[in-house]
Amino acid sequence: MAREKAGIDDFRFHNLRLTFATRLAQRGVDLYTISKLLGHVNITMTRRYAHHCPESLRAGIAILEKVDYNERKQKCFKHMKALILLDNSGNL
Template sequence: MQARNRTANGDNEAGAGQTGTHAKRGKEPCSRRHERRDIIIFDLHTGLRQDELLSLQWGRVNLFNKTIIIQETKSGKPRTIPLLETALTILTEKAKVRNLKNDLVFLSIAMTKIDCHNLIRALNTAMGKAGIQDLHFHDLRHTFATRLAQRGYDIGKISMLLGHYNISMTQRYTHHNIESLRDGMQISEKSGYNLATVGENKDISNG
């Protein structure tokens, strides 16, 4: 009987192959990590709801006009989202390698719609490795709105981007941290208000 071939270190090739397979199981495919990263960054720059993002189709993407159309929305009204550089770059790169058999922008390894539960698990894994605790997918949308509000963006426009029924829904997202409030107060202080200037203000006469 012919002896089994062995590798240079004395292990048989079959065993070495099995060992290599097991060793690779612990590693996440590079394409999956990139897809997860793209999803997180894209949502931070568009504020989409989870299902809006996972259901986004190439037919609703206009790279020339730098916009995406969200057709199926919670409010029932389609909305158009402008794309800035970061989000546009992600879609431009994905368009180069898109799967022509599936119109979805973001796909699973099996080239199907990404399961929301799998996405949440992947997000938790990524955040855990980054040392970030208790972060939910909806927090990405929250962060998008809060950043705009802290930079003085009109709340009505933020509401339109988020697809809210009314502005009161948007106000939940636009809380300000203590430093942003401090910055606003410093503007008032630098204006040089004192008792004399207050007395000159006609509106103060009514108390």
């Protein structure tokens, strides 16, 4: 057998499904899509298959680091100032 020649002792075809789901999840594919690709009836089973490694989880945090919070604060203050001016003019 090929796996014996490769020196792989504990391999099952099922391992390929696990790897498939995990790699899709690590690349940002949503669980619903992975579930349909695997032929699962519900997403609960897919959650068991799709594992994230620490690097893929760090990518989720990195998205937050890209947000320019100063720009958002300035926009927020601008809107608040406009609301206060409207309120003071009696037009609100």
